[in-house]
Amino acid sequence: MEEQTKKCPKCKEEIKIDAKKCKHCNADLRSWPERHKVLTFILCLVFLITIINIFVGTDSSQKKSGSSYNYTTQKTQLIKIDAEKLWEEYEDNEVLADSKYKNKQLQVTGIVVRIENDLFGNPYIVLEGYPGSTVMGIKCEFDSSYESKISNLEKGEEITVIGLNRGDMINILLKDCQF
Numbered sequence: 001m002e003e004q005t006k007k008c009p010k011c012k013e014e015i016k017i018d019a020k021k022c023k024h025c026n027a028d029l030r031s032w033p034e035r036h037k038v039l040t041f042i043l044c045l046v047f048l049i050t051i052i053n054i055f056v057g058t059d060s061s062q063k064k065s066g067s068s069y070n071y072t073t074q075k076t077q078l079i080k081i082d083a084e085k086l087w088e089e090y091e092d093n094e095v096l097a098d099s100k101y102k103n104k105q106l107q108v109t110g111i112v113v114r115i116e117n118d119l120f121g122n123p124y125i126v127l128e129g130y131p132g133s134t135v136m137g138i139k140c141e142f143d144s145s146y147e148s149k150i151s152n153l154e155k156g157e158e159i160t161v162i163g164l165n166r167g168d169m170i171n172i173l174l175k176d177c178q179f
């Protein structure tokens with residue numbers, strides 16, 4: 001029976017097909033990964049990590065663009081509502097009201113019943129929600145740049161405010177308001 005042979009790539013002598021070393025010239029005939037097991041392992045690992053990074057990276061950037069897309073959608077979907085109606089809906093069913101209005105840009109029209117500064121010196125106003133109450137209403141928070149504009153407001157005045165609704169927390173809270 002004839003053994004299968006091949007030619008040594010270095011010395012061109014006949015050697016066994018599965019020889020790992022040439023018996024004539026001692027050339028190492030193992031494949032590159034066989035000769036460099038540790039290096040191969042590291043390269044595979046680096047390759048894997050790179051692949052994972054690409055996937056995770058793509059994923060998180062998709063999430064980012066997704067959320068900013070939602071944000072712009074919410075900004076453009078301006079919901080117009082009266083302060084009393086908004087308060088009423090929160091009184092009737094907070095879960096339903098939240099699903100309709102929470103984290104959305106609302107344009108709320110109502111009567112100013114309170115004009116104050118919060119603990120951080122930022123102005124806020126309360127629009128009448130429950131008729132006759134100065135407490136149960138829509139709290140609209142502004143940044144300090146609105147100070148002069150708000151100092152010119154008067155209680156009993158009807159105004160329209162646009163703000164991001166954060167839901168019912170004692171008052172219904174509108175953040176980052178403008179008018």
Ligand SMILES: [Zn+2]
Nearest residue numbers: 008011022025
């Ligand atoms: Zn050889």
